[in-house]
Amino acid sequence: MILNFTGRKKEGRNMSKSDTHNVFNQKLITPMVLGSILNPINSSIISVALIPIGQAFGAPPSQTAWLVSALYLATAIGQPVVGKLIDIFGPKLLFLIATSLVGISSFIAIFAPNLWWLVAARVLLGLGTCAGYPASMYLIRSEAERTGHDSPTSVLIILAIASQTIAVIGPTLGGLLIEIGGWQSTFLVNIPLSLACVILGYFRFPKTSLSNDGEKKRFSIDFTGIILFGITLISALLFLMNPSFHKLYLVIIAIIAGIIFAITELNIKVPFIDIRILGGNTPLLLTYARSLLSATVSYCFLYGFSQWLEKGRGLSPSHAGLLLLPMFLTSIIVSRMTGKSPAIHLKLVVGSIIQFITMILLLFTDHTSSLVFLVTIAILLGFPQGLLSLANQNAVYFQALPSQMGASAGLLRTFMYMGAMLASSANGLFLKSDAITVGIHEVAIFSSVIGIILIMITLFDRSLSKVGVREKSN
Numbered sequence: 380m381i382l383n384f385t386g387r388k389k390e391g392r393n394m395s396k397s398d399t400h401n402v403f404n405q406k407l408i409t410p411m412v413l414g415s416i417l418n419p420i421n422s423s424i425i426s427v428a429l430i431p432i433g434q435a436f437g438a439p440p441s442q443t444a445w446l447v448s449a450l451y452l453a454t455a456i457g458q459p460v461v462g463k464l465i466d467i468f469g470p471k472l473l474f475l476i477a478t479s480l481v482g483i484s485s486f487i488a489i490f491a492p493n494l495w496w497l498v499a500a501r502v503l504l505g506l507g508t509c510a511g512y513p514a515s516m517y518l519i520r521s522e523a524e525r526t527g528h529d530s531p532t533s534v535l536i537i538l539a540i541a542s543q544t545i546a547v548i549g550p551t552l553g554g555l556l557i558e559i560g561g562w563q564s565t566f567l568v569n570i571p572l573s574l575a576c577v578i579l580g581y582f583r584f585p586k587t588s589l590s591n592d593g594e595k596k597r598f599s600i601d602f603t604g605i606i607l608f609g610i611t612l613i614s615a616l617l618f619l620m621n622p623s624f625h626k627l628y629l630v631i632i633a634i635i636a637g638i639i640f641a642i643t644e645l646n647i648k649v650p651f652i653d654i655r656i657l658g659g660n661t662p663l664l665l666t667y668a669r670s671l672l673s674a675t676v677s678y679c680f681l682y683g684f685s686q687w688l689e690k691g692r693g694l695s696p697s698h699a700g701l702l703l704l705p706m707f708l709t710s711i712i713v714s715r716m717t718g719k720s721p722a723i724h725l726k727l728v729v730g731s732i733i734q735f736i737t738m739i740l741l742l743f744t745d746h747t748s749s750l751v752f753l754v755t756i757a758i759l760l761g762f763p764q765g766l767l768s769l770a771n772q773n774a775v776y777f778q779a780l781p782s783q784m785g786a787s788a789g790l791l792r793t794f795m796y797m798g799a800m801l802a803s804s805a806n807g808l809f810l811k812s813d814a815i816t817v818g819i820h821e822v823a824i825f826s827s828v829i830g831i832i833l834i835m836i837t838l839f840d841r842s843l844s845k846v847g848v849r850e851k852s853n
Contacts, residue, residue, distance in 0.1 A: 403522050403534060410579035411518060413572060414474060414511025415538050416545040417481055418454060418792075420572070421504060422678075422799070423549025424565050425450075426685040426703075427696040431562045436494040440686065441621065444807035447682055448800050449498045452616055453505025455796040456609045462513035462789025463651060464600070466782070470514035471584040475577055480507030482573030488566040504569070509789070511576075512538075516788035518584075520781055535776065536718035539769040543711045550685065551704055554697030604651030607640035612797070619804035652790070653783065662842035663778040663787070666771055667794040669727065672833040673767045674798030675805075676734050676826045680741070680760055683806045687819040691746055692753070705754055709761025714769050723770045724843035730766030731837050733759060735830035741823035745816055774843070 425446055433443040465473050480503055488500035519534050556564040614633035618626050644650040657664065681703075688699040717726060737759045744753070771791065779787030805825050810818040837843075 403526060406583045407518055407522070408534070408537065410474070410576060410583050411511075411515040411534075412538060412541040413576045413579065414478060415515050416541055417478065417511050417569070417572060417576070418450075418505075418508040419542045420545045420549050420568065421450065421508065422447075423545070423681070423707075424553035424568070426682050427550050427553045427689075427700045428557060428562045428565050429682070429686060430689045431557050431696060432494070432497065435562060436497075438494045440810045441807040442494060444682075444803045445494075445498050446501050447678075447803040448616060449501040450505035450508075451796040451799040451803070452612060453502045454509055455612055455793045455800065456605075457506045457509035458513065458789035458792040458796070459608075459652060459786055460605055460789070461509040462517075462785035462787070465510070465513050465517050465785035467600075469586070470510070470517050470785075471580060471586060474510045474514045474580045474584060477507050477510035478573055478576035478580065480504070481576070482570050483507075485566040485569040485573070489563045500566075507573075512792055513785040513789040514584075516776070517785045519776070520784045524781070533719075535769065535772060536714065539714050539718065539772065540711055542768075543707055543714060543764065550700035551697070552700070554695070554700035557696045601644070601647055601649060601651035604640060604644050604647065607636050607643060608651060610636040611640055616800055616804070619801065622804075622808070652786070660778065662840070663775065665836060665840050665842070666774045666778060667790060668836055669731075669767070669833060670771045670791055671794040671798040671801075672829050672836070673731065673734065673763065673771070674795040675801045675829050676738060676798075676833070677760075677764065677767075678799040678802035679805055679822050679826045680737070682803065683810060683819055683822045684741070684756075686806070686810055687744070687815055688753070691744075691815045691819060692748065693746070702750070702753060703757055706757040706761040706764060709758050710764035713762055713765025717766065718769055723774055724837075724840070726766045726770040727837045727843065728834075730763035730770070731830065731833045734763035734767070735827060735834060737763075738823050738826040738830055741826075742820050744819065 429440070429443045429446065432446065433439065461473055461477060484500045484503035484507055487503065488497055491497040491500055515538055552568070553565045556567070560567075611633050614629045614636060618629035618633070641654060644652055644654045685699050685703060688694045688702060689696060694702065720726065737756055740756050740759070744756075775787055775791045776784075805822060809821040809825070
């Protein structure tokens with residue numbers, strides 16, 4: 380008995396052509412999963428490497444925070460760009476180019492002579508991880524149209540659990556690799572992953588034939604919009620990384636660039652981001668806002684807590700990674716148990732409330748905190764990790780226009796990465812090496828305020844009750 384990805388059972392090993400035509404192409408799953416995990420493994424593995432890297436280059440937390448922000452800045456800009464290109468050219472070419480960059484950037488990182496070379500390598504790495512998720516969402520939508528089964532839940536759950544599983548491995552593997560071969564070894568895992576993505580993507584991803592509309596779009600890529608979008612994000616991040624009165628000019632640049640970007644996108648036939656459609660899709664905008672807020676809290680914890688465990692609690696990188704293990708294991712279990720439930724609104728409400736409670740508990744940590752208490756905090760945060768990400772992902776699938784699935788999926792990740800950048804800036808601001816316990820409490824207060832806003836947005840979003848109705852009716 381074979382269970383296919385539309386949720387129906389088929390008898391026997393051999394299927395007719397009509398049967399296979401109606402089944403999700405399972406050969407796509409492996410490269411989709413490998414491409415989608417490139418970002419989470421590099422997000423999680425760096426969390427326990429920040430302190431050793433800082434010690435190796437004599438850099439404080441405010442500077443090593445750039446290793447986090449650099450990757451997310453590159454992906455925040457790159458995701459919607461690559462997603463847009465995938466909508467035009469199809470996923471194969473973009474996937475092969477991007478995943479190749481992952482391996483190249485890792486070689487640069489291993490031999491980096493100073494911190495800023497390493498930051499540059501993380502930028503290239505971030506660009507390399509941009510194709511996996513929008514390519515997967517594009518293929519899920521195209522397969523749904525090919526098979527006639529608009530039911531992506533099982534495949535979306537596979538992608539979510541794969542990302543969470545690799546996040547489980549990340550901190551623990553990173554800690555072990557650092558003790559064996561130093562921080563450089565944490566970049567080695569990217570090389571075989573990059574090779575696997577290139578090989579499987581080449582042989583398994585379908586070739587895309589451009590329609591007449593696609594041929595027209597090929598020659599009308601909105602480079603002006605892309606550049607203005609990048610200037611807006613970079614200026615805002617440069618201010619957030621070290622906010623001060625003397626750097627207010629960066630805020631002014633971000634605001635001006637953002638306004639020009641909006642005006643440009645409203646007056647171009649094929650915009651980088653279609654503000655007209657996006658502005659008229661309030662449910663999708665609210666989903667993006669929830670992704671930004673929940674990611675801010677999640678990454679404040681992931682990077683702040685792991686640094687505090689090492690410097691404030693005195694744990695080794697491997698022990699800090701092991702202590703985070705229950706959080707990721709919990710998130711996997713929660714995703715597996717609740718993934719097929721259509722109650723997206725309930726999952727978002729429960730996840731945001733538990734996330735807020737966890738940040739309150741973080742206020743009671745100090746250098747004498749018992750490991751049981753710290754593990755309890757990690758387990759609790761695993762619930763929102765398993766609920767919020769998958770629920771927002773499902774929401775985008777049903778709220779976005781099918782013709783803009785790649786770009787819409789890329790924008791979801793952009794907002795998530797913007798949250799990660801905000802979290803990195805907050806950690807760099809609050810986590811001073813000489814008072815890191817006070818800093819983690821300030822991070823908890825900051826995250827609690829963000830959590831309250833998230834709860835309010837989620838509670839009053841009535842559109843969420845309609846999400847998944849098409850899927851349920853099939």
